[in-house]
Amino acid sequence: MAIRFVTGNAGKVREARDYLAGIEPVEQIEYDYTEIQSDSLEEIAAHGAREAFEELGSDEPVLVDDAGLFVDALGGFPGPYSAYVEDTVGVERLWRLAEAEENRRATFRTVLAYADENGTETFEGSVAGTLVAPRGEGGFGYDPIFEYNGTTMAEMSTAEKNAISHRGRALATFAEWYAGRDE
Numbered sequence: 001m002a003i004r005f006v007t008g009n010a011g012k013v014r015e016a017r018d019y020l021a022g023i024e025p026v027e028q029i030e031y032d033y034t035e036i037q038s039d040s041l042e043e044i045a046a047h048g049a050r051e052a053f054e055e056l057g058s059d060e061p062v063l064v065d066d067a068g069l070f071v072d073a074l075g076g077f078p079g080p081y082s083a084y085v086e087d088t089v090g091v092e093r094l095w096r097l098a099e100a101e102e103n104r105r106a107t108f109r110t111v112l113a114y115a116d117e118n119g120t121e122t123f124e125g126s127v128a129g130t131l132v133a134p135r136g137e138g139g140f141g142y143d144p145i146f147e148y149n150g151t152t153m154a155e156m157s158t159a160e161k162n163a164i165s166h167r168g169r170a171l172a173t174f175a176e177w178y179a180g181r182d183e
């Protein structure tokens with residue numbers, strides 16, 4: 001059965017399709033579920049997936065992805081507020097904030113929430129890296145300033161990014177659970 005990926009972010013869809021190719025088709029649905037205010041990506045994603053599954057109707061499962069960039073020297077900022085900060089401060093100025101710090105380590109986290117008639121399951125993935133001056137044309141969001149092993153995520157192909165990224169890791173855990181679930 002197709003999985004309805006509820007998101008306005010085409011980059012997330014590209015990565016999920018690349019990872020789940022041969023497992024299940026992924027359909028993008030642009031439904032604006034409530035992103036509750038919380039420190040927990042898991043709570044935000046699980047709440048969104050449940051709401052979307054109930055509001056959208058039909059029995060096809062839904063998937064929601066809530067992600068954030070946690071900068072060590074900034075106490076984890078912007079974290080769950082990463083989309084708001086991308087829109088207001090912007091990626092370039094967030095880099096300039098980090099540039100002033102000696103410690104430029106950051107972690108990207110994503111929580112995937114899957115909801116169907118049996119309930120809601122969540123899957124987390126994270127990756128630690130270093131913030132750098134923007135490089136690369138691929139990816140989306142903060143990818144140009146997030147370096148992993150000498151390469152920014154915007155310099156990677158979708159498959160290369162999936163092999164190391166927070167989302168790729170969450171998708172791997174999800175795919176393993178999905179293959180073993182009772183239908």
Ligand SMILES: O=c1[nH]c(=O)c2ncn([C@@H]3O[C@H](COP(=O)(O)OP(=O)(O)OP(=O)(O)O)[C@@H](O)[C@H]3O)c2[nH]1
Nearest residue numbers: 007008009065066067068082083086140141142143
């Ligand atoms: O460098 C990045 N590499 C990634 O892999 C990645 N994944 C998400 N993001 C950014 O982090 C915020 C998440 O917010 P978010 O989870 O609410 O997503 P969104 O608002 O873009 O879409 P959605 O809520 O409709 O799914 C947004 O600013 C995204 O651009 C990423 N940046």
Ligand SMILES: [Mg+2]
Nearest residue numbers: 008035066083
């Ligand atoms: Mg969002």
